[in-house]
Amino acid sequence: MSRSSKKGPYVYEKLLKKVAKLKVGDRTVIKTWARDSSIAPEMVGFVFGIHNGKNFIEVLIKEEMVGHRLGEFALTRKFVKHGGKMQRELEAAQQVAETQKAQAAKTSTETKK
Numbered sequence: 001m002s003r004s005s006k007k008g009p010y011v012y013e014k015l016l017k018k019v020a021k022l023k024v025g026d027r028t029v030i031k032t033w034a035r036d037s038s039i040a041p042e043m044v045g046f047v048f049g050i051h052n053g054k055n056f057i058e059v060l061i062k063e064e065m066v067g068h069r070l071g072e073f074a075l076t077r078k079f080v081k082h083g084g085k086m087q088r089e090l091e092a093a094q095q096v097a098e099t100q101k102a103q104a105a106k107t108s109t110e111t112k113k
Contacts (some may be wrong), residue, residue, distance in 0.1 A: 035071030
């Protein structure tokens with residue numbers, strides 16, 4: 001459920017202070033555990049290390065992310081693929097098809113030269 005419009009978005013104060021200390025375009029990782037903090041426009045262009053419960057996930061903040069929460073970009077659960085032997089065979093066949101397509105494209109560009 002979203003926050004009341006009269007309250008405004010929740011942005012962790014310490015994060016804004018850390019961002020203010022850095023120069024624009026600086027790739028220093030800002031570590032944080034504040035997954036519930038909203039992304040403010042001042043954070044765009046900085047790299048955040050967002051804690052997912054086990055380690056820090058480095059996320060470069062882009063303009064499209066403004067208004068979302070930091071925790072949305074550092075998943076806490078690891079997805080294990082579905083399927084077993086049959087799924088591996090399908091993936092291997094797809095990979096072979098992709099390599100053949102890439103080789104065909106490469107030979108077509110060489111013949112044009």
